[in-house]
Amino acid sequence: MRVEDAAAIRELPLFRDVAQDAFARLLAAGFLQRFPPGVVLIRESDRADFLHVVVEGAAELFAGTAGRETTIELVRPVGLFILAAVLNDQVYLQSARTLERSLILMLPAENVRATMEADPAFMRAVVMKLADDYRRTIRDLKNLKLRNGAERLANWLIRAEFEQGGNGTMEISVEKRTLAARLGMTPENLSRAFATLTEYGVRTKGARVEFTDRSALVAYAKPDPLVDLPD
Amino acid sequence: MRVEDAAAIRELPLFRDVAQDAFARLLAAGFLQRFPPGVVLIRESDRADFLHVVVEGAAELFAGTAGRETTIELVRPVGLFILAAVLNDQVYLQSARTLERSLILMLPAENVRATMEADPAFMRAVVMKLADDYRRTIRDLKNLKLRNGAERLANWLIRAEFEQGGNGTMEISVEKRTLAARLGMTPENLSRAFATLTEYGVRTKGARVEFTDRSALVAYAKPDPLVDLPD
DNA sequence: CGGCGCTTTGAGGGAATTCAAACTTAGTGG
């Protein structure tokens, strides 16, 4: 593992306060592995054996039932999945696959739990991380139940544009069908949602998106800090 | 507070392992109060000042944006809300109101956090509770994204009937409009979903529901332990 | 018994999905 990768992981809120030697031991117990795109890393209903850290690339968390499938979350560097399943030693409720060529660190669940038991500072960070995860999911639930497809897209775009510098242009970094599933709609419907937003100054060319009338878009999207902002 | 109420709270997984004196102090710092139906206990966007425990009655967690509103969860004795917001000292993402005359214990957030910092066993229980909460919300998200209204109702009924003894009859313990919001639909639509399920042996008379053909209902609902079962 | 609120039913409209086909893009091999 490269020094800068270890440093980036070390700086995650989850690991920032872990004692240095405990962190080193945790990392040493892990496996760092590179995967091509489209590889399934974990499967729902499997026992949660590893805490996964996305060091490079991107992962998609998805789930299905009765032959249907949906995307729950997209994880980019440096992010992790799925802490909750690892901690209570149960099965995953979500599957995960790589979206691109990715570098993934796998920390054995047993070591994560042991580290938590041994280091109160880490356990405290785990509490905060889980609380954040819970709240993020509640936001998602509200987003889904309270907005229609075009509104969800509009708010997603506003957020993404802000994260990419807020200069009125942005790039969609996943395939549109993945974005569609993430936003709870079909690819066809996403395409129509983009068409709807044209009216509010959203111009698209492939993965590039431009805002020509931000205030109109915001007025339509009605972003809400209790739905859209991260913690 | 009555002895049996304190005992019931003590037996919650969250509090079971707290040191006796710490638990006594936490309870002593709380306020036990009775509310009539329909009282708003917390409001989203308010600072999370208390961890609420439903000792008697029932509470509804709901949230809104842009003039719309939906129900997120129903909490019955002995259950609590909302641990995550209390722990990271942020605003509530959900509001809560009593559905019936209810007895609510309010534990000051500050005391909950202090107890956690002082008692590793409690912090450990907090971790498990948060992990459960997260997983329950993920299940809900899957339920919502992967099933239509009638399927959600069917699975909800199967679960409720099981919890009420599994003898083929059950009682819906909330108003149907509340159930509708909980399941992510309108009251009219819930009524039509019940009509759809008639075909699979679901008979209703007011709040009473009877299954006359469980296997047909199950075949339609396709219950999935990764969506429907609690942890 | 009467009234109020909840539930159900009906009609119409809007949103999202499916199925199908055309179009665009990116990558491959000639």
Add this chain to the structure above:
DNA sequence: CCACTAAGTTTGAATTCCCTCAAAGCGCCG
């Protein structure tokens, strides 16, 4: 470098699902 292929995206049409609005039915409580 271009043609070709495969995959992803967009567009169109038909259908299903869900919502809104309205009114009637029902149950509960004063």
